Structures are given as C-alpha cells and as structure tokens.
Amino acid sequence: MNNIAGFVLTLVAGASVGVSMWPLKWARIWKWENFWLFYSIFALIIAPFVLAFSVLPHLSTVYSSLTLNEILWPFFLGFLWGIAQLGAGICVHRLGIGVAGAVLNGTGAAFGTIIPLLGLHHEAIFQISGILILSGVGMLLVGATFCGRSGYLREVEARKLGAGAGFGREEAAMRQSSYSSSAYLLTLAICIGSGVLSSLLNIALAYGGHIMKVAEGQGGQVSWTPFAVWPIALLGGSIANIGYAVYLISRNKTWGNFNSKFFKELFNPVLAGCLWMAGIALYSSGTTYLGSLGVSIGFAIYMISMVVSGQITGLATGEWRLMTPKAYTPLLVGVGLLILAVVAISLSRSYSV
Secondary structure (H helix, E strand, C coil), X not given: CHHHHHHHHXXXXXXXXXXXXXXXXXXXXXXXXXXXXXXXXXXXXXXXHHHHHHHCCCHHHHHHCCCHHHHHHHHHHHHHHHHHHHHHHHHHHHHCHHHHHHHHHHHHHHHHHHHHHHXXXXXXXXXXXXXXXXXXXXXXXXXXXXXXXXXXXXXXXXXXXXXXCCCCCCCCCCCCCCCCHHHHHHHHHHHHHHHHHCCHHHHHHHHCXXXXXXXXXXXXXXXXXXXHCHHHHHHHHHHHHHHHHHXXXXXXXXXXXXXXCHHHHHHHHHHHHHHHHXXXXXXXXXXXXXXXXXXXXXXXXXXXXXXXXXXXXXXXXXCCCCCCHHHHHHHHHHHHHHHHHHHHHHHHCCCCC
C-alpha cells in the first residue's frame, strides 16, 4: 500500500512541476518580468516559509539554535541554484515550455547522474550499472540535442510565416519577436547551463543535513524535515530572480502594468508558484513511501512524468500549432530518448555500484 501511495505522489509531483509554467501563458497584461517578480516572491519566499512553519513544530527554535555557518552554506548554494532557476525562466520565456523543459531536464539529469559516477564510483564504469548509466547519459544528451534542434526549426518556420516567435499575440509574457540563429544558440546555451546547475538545490539540501536532524529532534516527521532547509536555500535563490526581474521592469518601464487588473494577473504567478512548490514537496515525501525503491523507481517516475507533462503543456498551449512535422518530429524523437534514458539510469540502480 505504501508503494502505491509513493507511486501516486511521485507521479503527481512530476506532473505538477512539468505544468507549473502553464500559467505564464495566461498573462494578458503583465510581461515576463512582471510575472517573474511575483512568481519568485511567492515560490521562493512565501510558499517555503508557510509550508515549513505549517508542518514542522518549533521551527523558530530550530533556526535559533543554528550556527552562522550552518545557515550560510545552504543559503549560498541556494543562491547559485537561483541563477539556474533564473536561466530556466528566461528559456521558457524565449523557447517555450516544450523545448526549454526537455533541454533543461535532459542536461540536468545527464550531468546530475554522470558527475557522481565519475567522482565517487569511477570503478563501476565498466560494470553493468556503469554501462547502463553511461548509455542513459548518452541518450539524455542526444535527446536534448534533438529537442534543441526542433526548437530551432520552429524558429525558422515561424519567421517564414511572419509569426514572430510562434507564440500567440495574446500571450503577453512570452517573447513575441523572432531573432537570429546566433541569439537562439545563446539562449540554448543558457538552457543547458541552467540544466547543469539545477542540481545545486539537492546539494544545498545535503548541506542542510544538520538542520534536518535538529528539526527531527524537535518532533518533525522525517519525510518533512527537508522542508526546514528550503526557506533558507530558496531565500538565497530568490536574490538573482527578484533582482533581475526588478532590473527588467525598470529598464522596460513596465511598472505601470501592475496598475491594470492586478489581482487577476497576480493569480497566474501565484498558481505557478504553488504548482512548483507542491511538486518539490510531493516528490520528497513520495520517495520515502517507496522505501528501497525510492531512488530508482521514484527517480524514473518523477523525471518521466515531468518531461511528458511539460510536452503536453507545450502542445496544449499551441506552441506547435503553426508548425509542420519537420519541426516537431525531432521533438518527439528527443522526448522518446529522454524517457528511455531515464529508464536505463533507473535500471542501473538495481545493480550494486
């Protein structure tokens, strides 16, 4: 029964993160920077604090007992992760949910898998587990390349059709104008870099191990103790995101957008923040229900659910509505490779490393 609960929670978690940027397409007055400012405030500051203080007892006592060093490390690593989160937001704005999500998740999973293998278990490279991991990483990188290629072809076709970047004109928070091939490649590079750096949040949680132990000692449920680290780490991550959004609003003179239909537009980033935070929370709890299967099965379910739901979101919001099969066929191939890669990496966990 616990395995079923863990399966459902992890499946829902991946889907929640995968669709979390859908509300960005609903903005009709606010530009990307307006949306991202409130999304960052809610997802990286308000939601983590509310969640942590809601489920963990005596959290104020936990924080007051920490040394400055125990606070600064998760905060600093969260700050670095925040740069990756900012890059992800920029890429969704410019490339769309489908392409950006596939490239981000593909490169993030590849580097997040290969670095621990080479650094900690290099002797296993020629064992069955190592071969499966290397095969999976190769498929992840090739799959991400196919997805990036698909996005480039979409740019070319949209430009020929005079459709700007291919997004609907009513989608105020999406990039409307097409741009050069070199600019597209630069955005793709940002996407890849953000995927590589995305694992820093897990490292921040690892450095928050003492915080979790203290929270457990104060009566916190084990599966919820990671929530004690998030307010610190995500507060660090909010700096770059809020700072850049404020910079763009000032540069583009879009402060005035807040004067029109404020609460209707505010709903979109708040919902996006809720979906993202809910996905992270459900995943951390879901893997605990899976027991020894949590690392392998949980990882596979989460990644596949995230990739597939992201592509469904891209299709449902019309990112490919004007395109020919020549443009979106590489995306389907790429997504297929990403799913096969996750399965291969997950199977490797069945063998001792």
